Amino acid sequence: MFKTYTYPKFPYVQSPEQMAGDVKRHKLVIIGAGPIGLTAALDAAAHDLSCVVLDDNDTVSVGSRAVCYAKRSLEVLDRLNIGERMVEKGIGWKLGKVFFKDRLSYQFDLLPEDDNKMPAMINLQQYYLEEYMVEEISRHPQIDLRWKHKVMAIEQKADHAVLTVETPDGSFKMEADWVLACDGANSSVRTMVGAQFTGQFFHDRFLIADVIMKAEYPTERWFWFDPPFHPNQSVLLHRQPDDVWRIDFQLGWDADANEEKKPERIIPRVKAMLGDEREFELEWASVYQFACRRIDNFRYGRVLFAGDAAHQVSPFGARGANTGVQDTDNLLWKLKLVIGGDAPVGLIDSYNEERAFAADDNLLNSTRATDFITPKSASSRLYRDAVLQLAEDKDAEFARKLVNSGRLSKPTPYIHSSLNTPDEDLFAGAMAPGTNCADAPVKVSGQEAWFLNQIGGGFTLLSFGPAPAASVSFGRIAARVLEVGRDIEDLKGVLAERYDAKPGTVYLLRPDQHVSARWRTFDEAKITRALARALAA
Amino acid sequence: MSLILNPNIDDFDDFYKELIDSQRHMNDADAAQMNCKLVLLLANHVGDRAVIREALERAGGAV
Numbered sequence: 001m002f003k004t005y006t007y008p009k010f011p012y013v014q015s016p017e018q019m020a021g022d023v024k025r026h027k028l029v030i031i032g033a034g035p036i037g038l039t040a041a042l043d044a045a046a047h048d049l050s051c052v053v054l055d056d057n058d059t060v061s062v063g064s065r066a067v068c069y070a071k072r073s074l075e076v077l078d079r080l081n082i083g084e085r086m087v088e089k090g091i092g093w094k095l096g097k098v099f100f101k102d103r104l105s106y107q108f109d110l111l112p113e114d115d116n117k118m119p120a121m122i123n124l125q126q127y128y129l130e131e132y133m134v135e136e137i138s139r140h141p142q143i144d145l146r147w148k149h150k151v152m153a154i155e156q157k158a159d160h161a162v163l164t165v166e167t168p169d170g171s172f173k174m175e176a177d178w179v180l181a182c183d184g185a186n187s188s189v190r191t192m193v194g195a196q197f198t199g200q201f202f203h204d205r206f207l208i209a210d211v212i213m214k215a216e217y218p219t220e221r222w223f224w225f226d227p228p229f230h231p232n233q234s235v236l237l238h239r240q241p242d243d244v245w246r247i248d249f250q251l252g253w254d255a256d257a258n259e260e261k262k263p264e265r266i267i268p269r270v271k272a273m274l275g276d277e278r279e280f281e282l283e284w285a286s287v288y289q290f291a292c293r294r295i296d297n298f299r300y301g302r303v304l305f306a307g308d309a310a311h312q313v314s315p316f317g318a319r320g321a322n323t324g325v326q327d328t329d330n331l332l333w334k335l336k337l338v339i340g341g342d343a344p345v346g347l348i349d350s351y352n353e354e355r356a357f358a359a360d361d362n363l364l365n366s367t368r369a370t371d372f373i374t375p376k377s378a379s380s381r382l383y384r385d386a387v388l389q390l391a392e393d394k395d396a397e398f399a400r401k402l403v404n405s406g407r408l409s410k411p412t413p414y415i416h417s418s419l420n421t422p423d424e425d426l427f428a429g430a431m432a433p434g435t436n437c438a439d440a441p442v443k444v445s446g447q448e449a450w451f452l453n454q455i456g457g458g459f460t461l462l463s464f465g466p467a468p469a470a471s472v473s474f475g476r477i478a479a480r481v482l483e484v485g486r487d488i489e490d491l492k493g494v495l496a497e498r499y500d501a502k503p504g505t506v507y508l509l510r511p512d513q514h515v516s517a518r519w520r521t522f523d524e525a526k527i528t529r530a531l532a533r534a535l536a537a
Numbered sequence: 538m539s540l541i542l543n544p545n546i547d548d549f550d551d552f553y554k555e556l557i558d559s560q561r562h563m564n565d566a567d568a569a570q571m572n573c574k575l576v577l578l579l580a581n582h583v584g585d586r587a588v589i590r591e592a593l594e595r596a597g598g599a600v
Contacts, residue, residue, distance in 0.1 A: 386573035398581040 003212055003281060004242040005127060010058045010134065012148035018165075018172040026052050027339050029163060029176035031151050031189055033057075035066065035126060036307030036324035037182035038133035042080040043332035045140035046457060047511075049339060052174075053143060054165060056150035060130035063284045064210050067123045067240055068318035072411040072436060073325040074118040075513070079456045082132045083118060090122030091239050096221040098405055100388040102228050106400045110408065115494045116439045117450040121408065123240050126321070154179065154192045156301040178335060179303045182324070187309035193300040199293025200367060202314065203253040204374045207287050209266050210244050213280035217245075223405040225373075225388055229272040234373050236405075237273075244283055247273065248315070250374065257287040290314050292367045294359045298327075298352040306331060311359040313366035316373060316406030323362050326411055327355050333457075333511035337535065342477050347536040350419050354434075358412035365407050372404035411436045414514065421508075421517035421530040429500040437513045438498040443489035451495055452513060454488055459516075459531060460509040464501040467522050474531040479508060510534060540591040 017024040028044055030037045033055035044051040069077075069086060077083040094110040112120035137143045152171065153164040161179050164171055181189035190197055222237040224230070233250035240246055249269055251260055259265055266285050274280065294311035298304060307324030331351045337343035375381035390399035414420065414434035421433060431438060440451040455462070459479035461472060466486070471478040484490050484501070499507060499518075508516040508530050517530035546552045560568040580589050593600050 382569055382573045383577070386570060386577055389570075390574055390577060396578075399577065402577070 002283060004244055004283060005125070007059045007062070007127070008131060008134070010145075010147045012058060012168055013146070014167065014169050015144075015146060017174065018167060018169060021172070023162075023173050023175060025160065025175040025177070026050075027177050028052070028180065028335060029054065029174065029178075030180045030182060032182035032184060032307075032309070033130075033134075033145060033147075034061065034182060034184060034307070035129055035133070035321050036309075036328060037180070038130060038137065039077065039080065039325050040180055040182060040306060040328040040332060041137060041143045041145065042082075042133060042140070043328050044335070045137075045142045046080055047332055047336035048142065049332070049336045050142040051144070052176075053137075053145045054149040054151060054163075055145075055147055058147040060134070061126040063208075063286055064125035064127070064240060064244065064246060066126045066129075066318075066321035067238065067246055068322070068409075069122050069124060069129070070318060070322045070409045071112075071116065071118045071120050072409075073322045074122065075436075075439065075452055076325050076329045078118060078452070079513070080136070082129075082136050085132050086124055086129060087119060087122055089128055089241055090124035091219055091241055092119045092122050093219045093221060093239070094120055095218070096223065096405075098388075098391075098403055099222065099224040099227060100385075100392070101226050103392060105225070105388050105391045106403060108400075115441050115492065117452065118439070121318070123238055123246075125240055125242075125244070128241070151183075151189065151192075154189065154303060156193070156303070159302070161302040177302065177339060180328075180331070180335075181303060181305045181309045182307045182328075183309050185308040185312045187305070189303065190295060190305065190309060193303050195300055195305070196296040197293055197312075198296070199291055199312070199363065201291045201293075202289070202370055202374060205251040205253060205255045205257060205260070205287055205289045206315075207249040207251055207255075207260050207266065207269070207285065209247045209249070209270055209285045210240070210283040211247060211270055211280040212243055212283050213245060213274070213278060214243055215245065215274075215278070225384075225405075227273075230269065234405075235273065245280075251287070255287070257289075260287050261285055290370075292363050292370065294356070294363060298355055299348060304331065304335075304348070304351065306355075310355070311363065313362050314370045314406075316369040317366060318406070318409045319362045319366055322409040323358065326358065329512045330355055337477065342475060343535040344537060350417065350536055354414040354417050354419075357414060357416065361412040362409075369404045369406045373406075419510075419516065419534045419536065421526075421533050423518065425518070425520040427500050427518060429498060431499050431507070431515050431518070433515050433517055435515050437509060437515060440495035440498055441491040442495060443491050444487070448491065449488075451488070454482060455509055456511060456513045458511050459534070460507075461522075461527065462499070462507040462509055463522060464496060464499075464505040465503040467506065469522075469524060472524055472527045472531060474528055474535060474537065477531065477535060479527070479531055508534065538585055538588060540588050540595065542595075 028051040030053045074083045097107045098105045110120040150166045155162040224235040236248040238246040306327035313319045334347045387402045390396045461479045461481045464484045467481045471480045507518045516534040
């Protein structure tokens with residue numbers, strides 16, 4: 001197995017603190033070097049916040065695992081300097097086809113909106129993403145990435161946590177002002193702090209098979225309900241780079257995971273699907289069962305949770321890794337400000353407020369898709385099949401709206417967030433407070449560029465037209481003015497259109513590229529109040 | 538608008554015969570499948586979520 005990818009083996013190095021027997025205090029310790037832990041580390045470095053990352057293994061993700069990366073994740077990862085590389089290697093797709101039995105039921109186009117730097121969706125094996133991240137991390141001296149470090153215990157103190165860590169050289173203790181647990185769905189940190197992780201288990205099993213084949217299938221997402229080659233179950237086919245194809249077979253609850261993982265069980269299934277004559281090789285396989293559940297609070301004292309450690313969703317709709325990346329996007333700027341003494345600890349609590357809201361939205365979407373794909377009763381199956389049969393009728397557009405093979409991941413706007421300043425002026429369009437910023441083509445110093453590359457990291461005042469100040473501050477935190485017409489040029493007018501801008505319109509944008517507040521005129525007192533609010537001050 | 542419960546169909550006996558006849562040739566499974574399609578088609582025609590919810594409740598469903 002693994003003909004297309006060679007797994008790196010990262011060296012274990014004993015840390016000076018373990019060698020010396022010192023208990024050292026760190027600002028931030030991230031547990032888990034999966035895609036979310038590594039994203040968090042890169043985001044910490046982007047904010048010039050030093051961190052230690054601990055991982056109990058010494059390589060990247062075994063198996064392709066999370067393969068779909070949606071636009072917002074790519075935008076976040078572009079801010080962290082790996083988005084372009086992902087898009088270059090990844091497979092872009094936009095057409096999805098849904099089959100019922102032996103017929104095409106309907107097809108959908110993701111209809112990517114023009115004038116965005118990042119595509120709607122790409123497919124890329126998780127190990128590539130992690131490899132790129134580890135490489136990028138090597139350029140950041142603020143990140144201390146330690147392999148073969150397993151966290152065995154966490155003790156909470158008033159203003160820090162004490163970790164007991166085991167390495168090949170034995171165990172030692174380290175202290176952290178803040179701990180970020182990114183140790184996945186089976187998070188042991190969650191158990192260590194006594195957090196609840198509740199929700200709905202689905203009584204079903206799925207087989208993932210990655211096969212290598214030179215196939216002339218178009219680059220589309222194909223989803224089958226009850227196909228002749230795999231009766232009564234669903235199948236998903238997706239293309240990844242290196243001629244690797246991801247096939248997901250629904251197996252049902254009675255399937256024996258250990259049996260189904262054997263190549264002699266998998267190969268006939270794949271053959272039945274592809275037709276006997278096509279040559280393929282099995283690259284990787286895994287049997288999984290999933291649940292839709294989330295942690296009761298993303299913060300336990302000095303321990304924070306992100307990614308699958310905080311919420312687990314079904315794989316339909318690519319909500320796992322994508323929402324995890326958005327968790328750390330939301331958290332790291334807040335941690336930086338709180339650790340630097342520029343914002344109260346309450347700002348950290350807005351992380352739970354905003355991301356628990358997003359997690360619930362994702363769980364709802366994920367549970368709905370799962371109920372459609374794996375009906376729980378004979379009656380719900382009849383309704384599901386009725387929808388699929390009606391969807392074939394070209395006049396019955398409404399039925400196609402009901403087909404749910406996974407609604408694709410879109411960021412959840414924090415519309416109710418306590419950090420937002422509600423609108424007092426009238427605005428049209430999507431850029432309401434709490435929403436992630438839309439991209440647009442711009443010009444900077446005569447060069448074509450993208451709007452999202454001009455913001456983020458700190459607070460920005462996007463001003464359409466001359467602003468009376470260069471920045472507005474609250475305490476030591478300044479929101480710098482980015483003036484359209486002076487600092488950036490609105491290349492096609494798309495920026496003004498997407499932000500419903502008129503001369504004088506000003507937006508306060510957060511370090512995570514979300515809208516905090518907006519006005520029709522530049523009023524320094526109002527901006528200061530909104531900035532204070534965005535800092536939970 | 539609320540769910541219409543007053544007589545609202547022109548010829549009831551004729552309507553009922555048409556409904557029954559439409560499934561006369563079907564076995565139970567096919568009729569059950571058709572009933573689901575019928576519910577979906579009519580629900581979309583009604584459109585109003587409050588009316589549909591009222592119908593779900595009147596029919597004995599949990600809402």
